[in-house]
Amino acid sequence: QKEVEQDPGPLSVPEGAIVSLNCTYSNSAFQYFMWYRQYSRKGPELLMYTYSSGNKEDGRFTAQVDKSSKYISLFIRDSQPSDSATYLCARVGGNQFYFGTGTSLTVIP
Amino acid sequence: KAGVTQTPRYLIKTRGQQVTLSCSPISGHRSVSWYQQTPGQGLQFLFEYFSETQRNKGNFPGRFSGRQFSNSRSEMNVSTLELGDSALYLCASSLGSGGNQPQHFGDGTRLSIL
Numbered sequence: 001q002k003e004v005e006q007d008p009g010p011l012s013v014p015e016g017a018i019v020s021l022n023c024t025y026s027n028s029a030f031q032y033f034m035w036y037r038q039y040s041r042k043g044p045e046l047l048m049y050t051y052s053s054g055n056k057e058d059g060r061f062t063a064q065v066d067k068s069s070k071y072i073s074l075f076i077r078d079s080q081p082s083d084s085a086t087y088l089c090a091r092v093g094g095n096q097f098y099f100g101t102g103t104s105l106t107v108i109p
Numbered sequence: 110k111a112g113v114t115q116t117p118r119y120l121i122k123t124r125g126q127q128v129t130l131s132c133s134p135i136s137g138h139r140s141v142s143w144y145q146q147t148p149g150q151g152l153q154f155l156f157e158y159f160s161e162t163q164r165n166k167g168n169f170p171g172r173f174s175g176r177q178f179s180n181s182r183s184e185m186n187v188s189t190l191e192l193g194d195s196a197l198y199l200c201a202s203s204l205g206s207g208g209n210q211p212q213h214f215g216d217g218t219r220l221s222i223l
Contacts, residue, residue, distance in 0.1 A: 092208030
């Protein structure tokens with residue numbers, strides 16, 4: 001079983017929609033959770049970084065962590081075509097980073 | 110502040126050759142990690158260096174090695190290249206080791222093996 005499981009998609013939504021991206025993790029010895037955005041031919045860019053349960057908001061992005069169900073989510077409000085990218089979730093455990101395989105998102109104008 | 114810089118951006122090699130990739134971290138960052146990214150496997154951790162010492166190592170064969178210099182710059186070497194080594198190799202830097210600081214990535218080196 002992988003440390004972090006992520007639905008690869010692809011996910012296609014109309015502009016302005018609310019997007020929900022989800023990951024599950026298997027190890028309870030969690031520490032920190034992150035979301036990265038990766039555009040084609042670029043490296044992953046850090047979007048959100050959190051270590052606690054509940055919600056963390058930054059502009060149109062909200063990261064949610066549910067430790068009881070080992071579930072992490074990223075919500076994007078008022079999605080824009082510029083949000084079209086691959087989104088990677090990650091957790092840190094045992095001093096090592098574990099990444100999901102990424103969800104490909106396309107926002108259609 | 111300059112981001113993580115990786116060189117070269119693209120490389121084409123043949124089987125059996127060796128290759129060296131370079132990474133300059135964000136100024137002040139002392140930890141450098143290397144990852145291999147492929148469509149099927151996603152991001153797989155290779156190793157992490159902090160203060161010129163390897164702190165963590167992933168599950169890759171000994172053909173993959175790395176080092177870090179006193180200025181925190183890092184190099185990764187792959188010897189006896191195989192077709193399956195074709196991938197995007199990403200370097201990430203962070204202030205400290207141990208995961209309590211987020212990692213910031215470069216744009217990677219795209220390695221193609223013919």
